[in-house]
Amino acid sequence: MSIEYFLNSLYLIKPEIVVTTFLVFVVLLDLFSNKRNNLLPFFSILGLLVTGYFVLEQFGLKGLAFVTSDSRAMVSVDSFSAFFKSIVVLSSIYFILMTVYSKEMEETFDRTGEYYTLMFGMVLGMFFMISGSDLILLYLSVELVSLSSYVMAGFAKNSEKSSEASLKYLIYGALSSGLMLFGISLIYGLTASTNLYELNPLLIVSEANSFILMFAMLLIFAGIGYKISAVPFHFWTPDVYEGAPTPVTAYLSVASKAAGFALLIRLIKVSFIAEKDTFGFWIYNPIFNWQDFLVIISVATMTLGNFAALWQKNVKRMLAYSSIAHAGYLLAALAVLSDTGLVAVLVYFAVYLLMNLGAFLIVIFIKNKTGSEELDSYDGIGFSMPFLGVSFTIFLVSLTGLPPTAGFIGKLYLFIALVDAKMFVLAIIALLNSVVSLYYYIRILKHMFLAKPSENSPKEELSAVQFIILFSLVIPVLLFGVYFSPIVELAKNSILLLGF
Template sequence: MSANVNVNLLTPEFILAGMGLLVLSLDLVLPKARRGILPWIGVAGLIAAVATALIYRWDRVEELYGGVFIADRYSLFFFAFLVILGGAVMIASVDYVKQHIKFPGEYYGILIFSILGMVLMASAGELLTAYIAMELLSFSLYVLVALRKYDSKSNESAAKYILLGAFSSAIMLYGISMVWGVTGTTFYDGIAAHLTANPDLDIGLIVGLSLIVAGLGFKVAAVPFHMWAPDVYEGAPTPVTAYLAIGSKAAAFALILRLFSEGLLPAIEDWRVLIATLAAATMVLGNLVAIRQENIKRMLAYSSIGQVGYLLLGVASLGVVDAGGAVVFSERASTGIMVHLVGYAVANLAAFLVVAVVYSRTGSDQISDYRGLAKKSPYLSLVLSVALFSLAGLPFFAGFVTKFYLFTAGAEAGFLWLSGLAMVASLVSLYYYLRVIQRAYVDQPSEGDEETAVERSTFFVPLTSWLMLGVLFVGMILIGVWPTELAAAADSASDALGTVRDVSTALVR
């Protein structure tokens, strides 16, 4: 077996790692007043990394170290998406960090490392590499969540996150070892080959795969592994919450998508009902509990749990069994997942950014404090409404098209009932989103009401946040009315997943 060691292929990843180190160490030498430049250095590095990757890997399909690292259109799609997303979070947090966080160097440096972890999760072709990449992401997130260390809420949420995160990582690792014990490989294609050769699942494999699903379920906060999410989301600094809700989920789905379509697809009959059940539970519970929330961050946390349900619906629909009984990979489902991830990321980031800006003016995250927002800042409330409408899946905005794509794929794979349930869950979500919008736009103070935090505060939106919100606003509408290019890119990424690269050597490993 001649392992390919074309290390040049990893240049974009090296750039990311180098940028992380650079930002961390610049923090030490730069005088305090000049540290405002750090995020922009980081963003420049991220742009360089994306550019390098796009130029260098555009038409390249290669495996590194015998399939540990895969460079194909799929990796490239997620490289571009995740790094841009990380950059957007970085820009979105500039104003917040300036005001609330004492260690900008650590914040931005660790953020870049977590981005590196995310892109590796998408390119990993093997379970252990994926696991290590995921840990790089998780450890970065542990630190980021705890970064407001003088705030007891931040501390509490960090402690919860670390304990449960470590626990779930251990579970997943145990699952990986069991899968290795049965199949003798941790490579996705090796697992696929084993599953094809032995259609009757070994009990050890079932346990192992279930443990892996549980571990991943924790990372994406799928019911019943979601308990940590609302507390952590509430306590973490708001940009970090956004990052948790978007970035870490997107990366986990990048991993899940590759694992399930390249590794576990032959056994789809055995797991699709399980995943569909998880999806149903997740979308129903997440959206129902969100109704009761008074804190907007908790509400968005539950709503993002609901969104995970929709994405899991896509995962359950990844394979269609054709007339001959053979499993056919459904490109539509994987494209649907990718498109929905992008739409969800843009809308959710916009919503969280509004929450962050409001928080830095008012110091409150209570929904009841949002009364009067439309009067104080029409811009913020416009973006917030559009973001919430997009999350609810109303047309004109990204959410409608992406959900339509995803649900169509679900219906095609025979999950019409689940698609229907997802629509009903969206209706529930529309109800609690509308309550926020009503609060911001419609509600008037009646006599005897105290002024809300928003009404008391003087309002202005810092320039960086203003611009970022503008970009996200345009993004939501652009995806909503012209998703053609995005869908084409996701399609070509799905193509890469559907192609079996070279499994002749898979069993030898």
């Protein structure tokens, strides 16, 4: 292999190079400084901004990096990956901001260096999950993300729950990634290839035993389903989300889920879709019925997520189940297997990023004051901390999917895609699910506004920066609710170059 081979590909992976560079810098900076380095968060944000700049450059690009034969590439760079990478970068920035302003983190921090190192490692892994197009690379990146997140989930070393979360996460993760690897090896056995692009024609012509192929796909899905916490691979989610430090929970619920979805979409689109009709519906390889499969998983995921959330008494745990339910909605949009459905997924993700991070941000701010995440401790917070109460209301309304918030736009596009594909039963199930979800979201509102505040409830004291962070999420949620052209335009442009 010549040096050109690498040089030709390097310019396509600039964001990844930047991330790696900053990972090393963080380690070095941490090495040569005091125990608590307050410069690190700023430095990390700077790194993410630089990364973000290079990610933005990739919009509209279509390139294959590390090409070995005609269509065989390890990494594909396109607008689709740029979209999900932006989501990862954005949520990483909020993740750092949340960490800085979380009392919980401040109390548990011993050394900050490894925390940010892990984060950069995770970002790197997610980037390759998003744009990798070879099963081996994808497996490695999934592992990289998992390993970093195991440690981060257990970062609050003094908290028993955090350690428990980390252990549970590890055990489930090890199992599912083992299954995934087994699935990959079966695929390799059937087709003699691990490259997504190469799989497509091979799967079409192959007389491969379709039972084994189905089995292999199920195994691979186990690995992805674990990342996006789809039922029945969700069991770790509530415990980990509850036990992990809140910034980590927020990060897992947005960034690693985004990466998982990007992987799933690329896998389906590149390996199984031969062509699409004029209305943008994908004609999928009948060897594995992705549509029925995704519909079943989606219905199970959203229904279980929403109904389990009804009984929760801990806000973080409730939001964990809610994020399972949202994964269900996203899977429903994906199950349409059309371009419209894919636009719906992307729109939903952009919106989900804002409202879910917002909700967790408020959980952190409230915990800073009250020291608790139990629902009962939210009594009367709407009056003692009006700004947080009202902002939380906006995020919860958006999570329910009511206008005039961005969440409604996500739901709207989801249902447009479903009705367009005449999948009415799924649409009705999803609609009824959103009615169910109202009941638990509103329970939080009930505690915040309808219950009397306790005598010595702490006052709301937010610094200017905290206000800015909060508003940077609240305002888009409201704005995109009434003017959503930018999001949809972006989503639409982002899928144009995926696959073919």
